[in-house]
Amino acid sequence: MRRRVFLSGAILTGVGVPLLAGCKLPWQSKRQTGSTSASASAGKASGTAVPAASAAPQGWQELDAHVMGHHLGFQVSPLVRRDEKTTVLVLKLTRAKDDPAVKDVVVDSLDKDSNVFNAAYSLARPGSNPAFEPAAGGVRLLDLSTNRVWVATTGVENKVKDNYNKLSLKPGASTSCFVLFGAVDAKQVTVFVPQAGFVTVNVLDSSAAAASGIDFKAIDKAFDSATMPHTRDKADPKQVLEAPVPIERYTKALDDSTSTHTGSKDITVTLASDVTFASDSAELTSAADAQLQTVAGQLAQYPDGGTLTIVGHTDDVQDDAYNQTLSEKRANAVKTRLEQLTNLDKWQTSVSGKGESEPKINDTSDEARAANRRVEITLTPTGGTTPKNTATPANGSSATPNPTSSKLPDPKGPVAKGADGVSVKHDNGAQLTITIDHVTRTNGYLLGQLHTTISTTTDTAPDLKQWLTDKEVVFSNSRSEDGSSEPTEHAADGLTLLAGGERIYPADYRDADFKTHVPLTELALTPFIKAGTTTICVVWPDPGGDTITLDHLPAPHLGSSYAYRLTDIPIKNS
Numbered sequence: 249m250r251r252r253v254f255l256s257g258a259i260l261t262g263v264g265v266p267l268l269a270g271c272k273l274p275w276q277s278k279r280q281t282g283s284t285s286a287s288a289s290a291g292k293a294s295g296t297a298v299p300a301a302s303a304a305p306q307g308w309q310e311l312d313a314h315v316m317g318h319h320l321g322f323q324v325s326p327l328v329r330r331d332e333k334t335t336v337l338v339l340k341l342t343r344a345k346d347d348p349a350v351k352d353v354v355v356d357s358l359d360k361d362s363n364v365f366n367a368a369y370s371l372a373r374p375g376s377n378p379a380f381e382p383a384a385g386g387v388r389l390l391d392l393s394t395n396r397v398w399v400a401t402t403g404v405e406n407k408v409k410d411n412y413n414k415l416s417l418k419p420g421a422s423t424s425c426f427v428l429f430g431a432v433d434a435k436q437v438t439v440f441v442p443q444a445g446f447v448t449v450n451v452l453d454s455s456a457a458a459a460s461g462i463d464f465k466a467i468d469k470a471f472d473s474a475t476m477p478h479t480r481d482k483a484d485p486k487q488v489l490e491a492p493v494p495i496e497r498y499t500k501a502l503d504d505s506t507s508t509h510t511g512s513k514d515i516t517v518t519l520a521s522d523v524t525f526a527s528d529s530a531e532l533t534s535a536a537d538a539q540l541q542t543v544a545g546q547l548a549q550y551p552d553g554g555t556l557t558i559v560g561h562t563d564d565v566q567d568d569a570y571n572q573t574l575s576e577k578r579a580n581a582v583k584t585r586l587e588q589l590t591n592l593d594k595w596q597t598s599v600s601g602k603g604e605s606e607p608k609i610n611d612t613s614d615e616a617r618a619a620n621r622r623v624e625i626t627l628t629p630t631g632g633t634t635p636k637n638t639a640t641p642a643n644g645s646s647a648t649p650n651p652t653s654s655k656l657p658d659p660k661g662p663v664a665k666g667a668d669g670v671s672v673k674h675d676n677g678a679q680l681t682i683t684i685d686h687v688t689r690t691n692g693y694l695l696g697q698l699h700t701t702i703s704t705t706t707d708t709a710p711d712l713k714q715w716l717t718d719k720e721v722v723f724s725n726s727r728s729e730d731g732s733s734e735p736t737e738h739a740a741d742g743l744t745l746l747a748g749g750e751r752i753y754p755a756d757y758r759d760a761d762f763k764t765h766v767p768l769t770e771l772a773l774t775p776f777i778k779a780g781t782t783t784i785c786v787v788w789p790d791p792g793g794d795t796i797t798l799d800h801l802p803a804p805h806l807g808s809s810y811a812y813r814l815t816d817i818p819i820k821n822s
Contacts, residue, residue, distance in 0.1 A: 308326070309439070309447035311445045313783050314699070314780070315370045316353070316782055317348070317777040317780020318347050318348070318365050318367075319344035319347045322340070323340040325337060325338035326452050327389070327432055327450070328453070329452065330454060334428055335429045337428075338426055339424060339441070340422060340423075340424040342420075343418065343419055344419065345420035346419070348780060353778070355778050356775075365417050367416075367417060368405075368415040369414075369775060370774065371383070371386050371415065371442050372772045373386045373771070374386075374771045384442075385400045385402070386771055387440065388400070388768070389439060390439075390440055390446075390768070392438060392693050395494055396434075397495050398429045398430060401429060402427075405423060406425055407423060407424075430491055431491075432451050434451055436449065437449065438690075438695075440787070441785075443782060445785060493757045494758075495693075495755050495757050495768070496509065496510060497753075498756065499753065499789070500753075505519065505520050505524070506519055509727070513632060515546060516625070518624050518625075519536070519623040519624075520618070525581075528566075528574070530578045540586055543586060543625055544586060550635065551594065554595060554628045554631075555596050555628040557598050557628075558623065559624045560575030560601040561575055561601075561602050561621065562574055564607070568604065568605075571604045572601055577601075579600060579623055656746050659812075660801060661812040662813075664813075665815055665816045666685060667685045670683075670813070672810060672811075678706075680700055680702045681702075681703075682700050682812065683698065683699050684697065684798065685818075686818045686820050687788075687817060687819055688820050689790055690821075693790055694745075694787070694789075694790050695786075696798075696817075698743070699781060700781065700782050702782075703779055712773050712782060714810055716784060717736070718741045719742055719810060720742075720801055734762060735759060735762045736767065738771065739769060739770060740767075740786065741753070741769060745796050746797045747797070754767040756768060795816050795819060796819060800812050800813070
């Protein structure tokens with residue numbers, strides 16, 4: 249449960265530790281010696297749930313969290329602009345006094361006898377070694393009103409020991425860290441703290457730092473004191489801070505006939521040719537009408553028009569000339585039908601075929617060839633992808649859902665109401681119970697927090713991520729992007745919603761470090777745990793309605809293992 253109170257005190261005094269090698273931060277060449285240090289604590293550390301925080305100006309926010317089986321309280325500072333390029337966030341972590349021992353939670357740990365929980369592993373950014381990498385680098389900033397996300401550029405624990413950023417906590421103990429972002433031009437942002445939750449904080453100028461409990465001298469000292477021999481980008485020690493990137497959306501039709509990607513500038517609908525056309529034919533099937541009605545509905549959301557591009561693709565079974573001709577015929581057939589379904593006068597339309605020259609997946613398997621047989625329709629509306637016609641859904645999904653596909657598919661595992669929770673058993677005897685009592689609607693998105701509790705009678709347990717990750721793909725993401733396995737290897741990216749004939753994946757963004765899409769959900773579900781509760785946070789595109797259904801699919805090679813469905817989850821307005 250989250251409660252809100254205002255914390256007026258300050259936090260953090262620096263401690264002396266070794267040098268930050270090769271990582272001078274932008275402000276370090278122009279220190280502001282007039283910064284005022286704060287004197288009081290941000291609040292007494294409590295071994296029980298930390299009271300949640302107020303939305304008062306300059307106020308700290310608080311979260312009661314469960315991180316990989318351990319009970320933690322988080323205090324989240326306002327964001328403060330350190331200079332024109334750098335924005336600073338402070339986190340204070342407190343482990344509950346009665347928190348279970350590490351040896352009772354973790355399957356195997358070097359710290360199990362000392363009962364030290366290293367929170368950095370769970371708060372890390374994908375692809376990093378949290379022992380060396382920025383502390384709490386997995387924290388992200390969201391401006392949902394403008395569809396933007398900021399990724400942390402670096403971070404450091406305030407009390408680094410032995411040059412490691414572990415965020416180490418014994419029961420009842422507290423630690424803190426500083427997380428840096430690039431320039432933030434919003435007045436408020438939502439802070440996504442991994443396995444803790446979402447809080448909205450103000451973005452303040454440097455003059456408000458002292459009043460908000462931010463001590464720049466302590467921050468400078470902490471970074472000067474830390475040695476981080478490795479960085480996310482080994483060729484660049486992150487002296488260049490990152491700009492925000494657009495939040496994007498990805499959905500699939502429940503019958504696998506279409507997928508839809510919505511970015512900040514365009515919408516791409518991919519039609520599966522195996523559903524849209526008969527084999528080796530450019531004649532539209534009866535099922536194609538439902539697909540194209542969906543596209544027509546999306547076009548209707550933008551009365552000012554824009555650019556419409558239709559491109560046909562084939563597999564590599566026939567020769568090049570045959571495939572080129574077939575791809576062109578299929579693209580033209582789609583255009584002709586769209587013209588019958590809606591007015592395209594405001595759209596500058598181009599039609600082409602690529603034959604087999606641009607496969608989606610470079611493989612000759614039946615599955616790859618099926619994915620390569622497709623027609624891609626790209627809408628680039630004038631003024632961006634925020635719909636002008638508010639009478640239609642503003643979520644980038646189907647404006648006119650396919651009535652024949654709106655019925656939910658049969659569940660592949662146990663089913664229960666979200667508030668009641670569902671229990672999924674593993675072959676080795678482990679059991680995971682998953683509950684979600686509501687989601688929160690804000691600016692076209694849904695913010696959700698699942699509570700997962702694992703228990704087992706043995707010293708071995710399956711990886712928690714197996715119940716949460718996307719089981720339909722292996723070494724990839726839902727978009728089938730090459731190189732996507734690193735940021736999604738330990739992610740909860742398989743928590744999808746079912747609505748309007750579509751499967752809705754967590755909102756995502758293209759990460760500059762990975763060149764692939766990264767989901768707005770948990771990214772570091774490590775280490776293996778055998779008991780305890782973990783908070784799982786997710787951001788989904790809003791499909792509309794009053795309730796949602798959450799569905800986790802099984803792995804094709806594992807039967808129904810890890811599959812489940814949670815229904816009747818109420819949507820509450822923020």
